[in-house]
Amino acid sequence: MSGLGARSARNRILADSLDVPAGGGAFSLPRVAIGIFLVDQARHRIALGSDRKRQIPLSAGEGWILPAHASGTCEYDEALSYLKLELPDTLLDEVGFENARGFEPLVGRLDPLLAQFAHQMVMNEQAPRSLYRETMELAIAAHLAHLLAPSYPIPARAGDRRLRRAIAYIHDNISADLSLDEMAAEAAISRFHFIRAFTKAFGKSPLQYVIHERMKLARVLLTTTDAPVAVVAARVGYEDPSRFGRHFRRHTGLTPAAFRQSQRS
Numbered sequence: 001m002s003g004l005g006a007r008s009a010r011n012r013i014l015a016d017s018l019d020v021p022a023g024g025g026a027f028s029l030p031r032v033a034i035g036i037f038l039v040d041q042a043r044h045r046i047a048l049g050s051d052r053k054r055q056i057p058l059s060a061g062e063g064w065i066l067p068a069h070a071s072g073t074c075e076y077d078e079a080l081s082y083l084k085l086e087l088p089d090t091l092l093d094e095v096g097f098e099n100a101r102g103f104e105p106l107v108g109r110l111d112p113l114l115a116q117f118a119h120q121m122v123m124n125e126q127a128p129r130s131l132y133r134e135t136m137e138l139a140i141a142a143h144l145a146h147l148l149a150p151s152y153p154i155p156a157r158a159g160d161r162r163l164r165r166a167i168a169y170i171h172d173n174i175s176a177d178l179s180l181d182e183m184a185a186e187a188a189i190s191r192f193h194f195i196r197a198f199t200k201a202f203g204k205s206p207l208q209y210v211i212h213e214r215m216k217l218a219r220v221l222l223t224t225t226d227a228p229v230a231v232v233a234a235r236v237g238y239e240d241p242s243r244f245g246r247h248f249r250r251h252t253g254l255t256p257a258a259f260r261q262s263q264r265s
Helices: 003-010 089-094 112-123 131-148 160-172 180-187 191-202 206-224 229-235 241-252 256-264
Strands: 014-020 023-028 032-037 045-048 063-066 071-076 080-087 106-108
Touching (some): 014 112, 089 131, 160 180, 180 191, 191 206, 206 229, 229 256
Antiparallel strands (some): 014 080, 032 080, 045 071
16 A cells, blocks of 8 residues: 555544443553443443452443553443444544543543544444545544643644645546545645645635535536536546435535526526
């Protein structure tokens, strides 16, 4: 694997939904980990870094956030269903959080938005690399960093010249499978800094901007050409015409065919 692809793999969040029988046992976590219980566990016990167990009842929606290389024992008396996310150090470094091993473990009530992010991440775990997935992973990492260290520094805004290079790259490659890695590389800044600077400058995230520009180009093509909808979809970056149709209707209120008809009636 080369270049941007390798970096993307290293930054990937691992997400899973697990069903395990009553019991538990020892654990050792190489990465920062988030666990969210999907069922109540009135007799949940945990020991962190020692053999001393504490009984901490957890309800559905509660769970834990543990630093990288945390180890210990977790026990529960009933079958357990839970979500688990593991975040690589490289991704947390990118959002300005460099204390992946040193923060205090959190066990109990979790931030609702973090829990929502976790559910979305698990639902999209099997999805291929995409601009949507990259944006979600950075959002999770940034939100977790904010929860663990609210005063971590906000990066300075990138210069307009850098953002103009990224904008030009987007328009030159509007039909391609664009990624945050590629756009940030054009701007010569990290993905996280790029998202913050881009959103501040244009009032849209890179993902929102790409979708907006694709829909704008699609309207032009539907109005000025007789190309089939599937061809229009491919020319604006959608291999799946049905997905293109859903996005187009969300933005215009009409299907592509109905929009074309309305422009010619």
